[in-house]
Structure formats: structure tokens, C-alpha cells
Amino acid sequence: MNSNNKRVALVTGANRGIGFEIARQLGSKGITVIIGARNESKGVEAREKLARQNLDVHFVMLDVTEHTTMEAAIGRIRDKFGRLDVLVNNAGIMIDPHTSILELSLPLFENTLETNAFGPLLLSQACVSLMKENNYGRIVNISSTLGSLTDIINPESTYTEIQSPAYRLSKILLNGITVLLARELKGTNILINSVCPGWVKTEIGGQNAPLTPEQGAATPVWLATLPDDGPTGGFFRERHPIPW
């Protein structure tokens, strides 16, 4: 147990973008935050930036495509804090913005799935046992409206021009993982939800995006701090359920 009995949160891909902002907002709520990053110097730099704001922030090396780094990270969290209350599966890639599904190559598809779906599943599996020890857990999967089947078949969608088949399919899979985990964890006080942060100005979102990372992080942070009677197995945007 950490000295203050404070809640402990792990955010993947938290060295920049929405993940960094989620880490900052969770830290501002008095939660001990662990920045997961695959690049040590970027992770340490992000940690230092938040530590300068007097937040209780730590760094752990974590590449969501490398199973060994995930196991090592959870082992270090267990040793240092003895608990994990919140997992935000934020790390993600979009490497196929102009690819048609007719031309989607298997390596590109596999790369995207490994980061955006397999990583979150494996990390959630590893974290659930630690969460069960305290009968408390909040898992937030950062998904996207691009992975909403309802939105994909909507001819009026704002996103009809965007191709990204691998990215879209990875988020559909991530949403499926959310639903299956929620069903499995019913009655455990481990709540798991998917969220679309909105279209946010980051490396993935680009410069034309209307939202700031601060705005994009708001609903993920709400889901990461839900009360015990909060929702589970849902898909949210701006704190409202959205269709799969």
C-alpha cells in the first residue's frame, strides 16, 4: 500500500497528447499517477513537467506491443505501490489515414491491432488481478467514433471522408474487449468503459481538430473516477452514451 493510501492510476502513452493531459487531470484530483511511455527520455520529461506542478507522478517504461515490458511495469507498480486502481488504455496509433480497405496489408493491420487492441487486452488482464485485491478498479479504453459501426454506416457522419480501415477495425475490436471484460467483471466493482475523446488537436488528430487535449481528456477522467454505482460496459462521448 502506498503511504497515503492514495489511489494509483496508470496511463499508457502518457508522454504527450490526450494521455499526458489525462495524467495531469488525474494528478490534480490527488491521485498518484504513473506515466507509461515506451521511450524513457520522453516519459521522464513528461513526469518532470507534471512534478513541477506539484503532482504525485511517476514514470514506468511500457511499450504496449511488448509483453515483457507490460509484465515488468505491473511488477514494479505492485512492488512500489502494492495497488492499482485505475488503468487508462490510451496509447494508440493511426498509420493508415489514406489506405482503402481493398489495399489494407496484413502487416499494417497487425501493427495497428497490436497497439490499439491486443495491448489494451493484455494489460487489462494483467491489471485486473491487482485491482481485485482491493475490490476496486476503473478501466478506460480510449476508443473513437471512427470505431462506431453506427457512425460508419451513417451517410451523414462528419467522418465519411476518413478511410483508416485498420484504425477503425482496431477500435471496433477494442470496444468488443470493453463489453466482454465488463460482462466478465460484473459484480467486482471493476468498471470498464470505452470513450471517444472527440476530435482533438494532437499528432493523431492533426491541427484542424476543434478540441484541445484538455477538453478531450475530460470524459476519460470522469470515467476513470466513476463512483461505485457508475456505468460499466458502455461507450461514451462528452459524458453521454453513444451507439456502438
Ligand SMILES: NC(=O)c1ccc[n+]([C@@H]2O[C@H](COP(=O)([O-])OP(=O)(O)OC[C@H]3O[C@@H](n4cnc5c(N)ncnc54)[C@H](OP(=O)(O)O)[C@@H]3O)[C@@H](O)[C@H]2O)c1
Ligand atoms: N486525437 C484525436 O482526435 C483522437 C480521437 C479519437 C481517439 N483518439 C485516441 O486517443 C488516444 C491518444 O491519442 P492522441 O490523439 O493523444 O495521439 P498522440 O499525440 O499521437 O499520442 C499517442 C501516444 O501513444 C503512444 N504510443 C503509441 N504506440 C505505443 C506503444 N506501442 N506503446 C506505448 N505507447 C505508445 C505515443 O508514444 P510515442 O510518443 O512514443 O510515439 C503517444 O504517447 C489514442 O488511442 C487515439 O486513438 C484520438
